[in-house]
Amino acid sequence: MPVPILAARDISKSYGRGATRFDALRGVSLDIVQGESIAIVGKSGSGKSTLMHLLALLDKPSVGSVELSGRDAASLSGSLLNTTRNSTFGFVFQQFFLTPGASVLDNVTLPLRIAGIRGAERKRRGMAALEQLELADKAKNKATDLSGGQKQRVVIARALVNDPSVIFADEPTGNLDSATGAVVEDILFDLNRSRGITLIIVTHDEDLAARCDRRVYIRDGLIVDHLGTPATAGPAASITSGAHA
């Protein structure tokens, strides 16, 4: 069995203390292997976003550990964590988080700019990502002048531009009508299949979740159910849950 690219080892996360203490996650274990698509499904406040933030190394668990290719993320330095998020991960958010005044190309190349890649190379890779999403003609437009579907494609281009091995998508179709939502879904799953990019989708949309290789259901900070098997490797037994409800 291959080393999972990301793994949660019995992680808990709580906010506040005393009477106001809130447990967002209460012991979750999860292995994610390279190339699979996995949906983290749950209602608002179930802890699914917290789980994604922890897997994306944006936050540290209160208890337990997150492993990146078998290494405990807590042992990684701050700058290494930044580099990992920059070059290994791509992010797609429900609210697009595009810089309004900047051009589409500038928005797409933001991760490259953060990585310190020079102008010409940046433009080349930015245009390549935009072409892949059929947005090359919009490169000079302002991000605010685009339709919702176009915006979400720009966001996907931005997530792709660094050639990541994992894309985190938080409600990627939440702000789109069903037709454009379906187009965006097709793009994401096509990337998963053709380029082997691991897809981690956080959603409460059952239809979207159903298209993933695996679905993990979260309620009140616990994994309550899991369905499907990783497409590329590993038996379903690799999925464990800290505590069943």
Added chain:
Amino acid sequence: MNGVDLVRSAVSNSLRSKTRTALTVIAIVIGAFTLTLTSGVGTGINAYIDTTVASIGASGVMTVTTTAEETTSGPTEYNPDSTALAVNGPPGQNNTVEAITPADITEIEGVSGVLSVEASLAVRADYVEYNGGTQFQATVGSFIPGMSLDLATGAEPDSASGDYEVALPTSYVEPLGFSSDADAVGSTVFLGVTDATGAASVVEATVVGVTAEGLVSSTSIIPNTALTDELYAVQSVGLADTAKDSYASAVVRFDEASSDEQVAALKADLADLGFDGITVDDQIGAFKTIIDAIVLVLNGFAIIALVAAGFGIVNTLLMSVQERTREIGLMKAMGMSGGKVFGLFSLEAVFIGFLGSGIGVLLGMLAGGTINTVLANGLLAALPGLTLVAFDPVSVGVIVLAIMGIAFLAGTIPALRAARQDPIESLRYE
């Protein structure tokens, strides 16, 4: 993010909200404008003093007097071996100092570093007259070889010459009956002198130059060494030798290339012998200190304005950080380090400071030029050569850099807030 991108992003970010940036920049412009003008006035006046220094005295020259006794505890005890001289002090107060005698001069010559010592002769003339015309009162200045006069025309009195030569101030030229400055050069004027016995005599001298009006020596006629000696000889007729050979001060010449330390050492050696040495720089220094103090106070007001503008920067950037919370969160999620986020916002502050100081300094220089033109034809027409507001590149550069420094300091508060932002908190939308 590399340096170039960081600067480029900071510049484009600060131009994103144009009105807000413009208002903050205006506040800085006001401070920079004021600071440029006040420091320009300091530069202008000090430069004017520097150009007139040469006519006050030569470099490599020190005026030496005997050290005044401490008189805090009553009157000074009489010393029969010394001669007391009255020296003009502030109005209503004459200082009595012990005179320098030929023996003192020999003693001073023995100090290491002293090239030569000359007694400075206090010379008086009753009047100056040309060709039987009106007699005018005249102050006789002293001319030390090596000192240069601010000449309107002609040459400086030749100290090596045995002829009696004199330079007239330009204000004497027409009253004496000359048609022009050039007309005066080469003519013979008469100096009236009364000696100690009350007998009046006249000394003839050739006019070799006309001095321009300046801050100093504008009304003194300047004789050469030969004429000074002659005037002194004439006015001392009837004086006892001890009185004749008593001088209020002596002029010590030393190597012009001496460092400040060497000059200080020379002064210390003289002080040990009981003499005070004052160089021209010391005399000018006192003058400059006063002007510098006034300019400092004026600069203080400008800096208060800049500090107020600094709070404007804090305010602007805090708003900017607030507005761009999600953008900051996104950049941090995408792996931008807190340090770079800090750099991005503090650079934005520095850029605002640069804009404000650049515009303010340019406006200040324009205004300074206008003020100079207006004053040169009006209020300050009597002081030719004075440029009230002058700019030197170093102090202008220092102003711009200092304001950028203030802007950076102001920017640290919002920049720290941005750098510490939690990406999850910033991106939360559930």
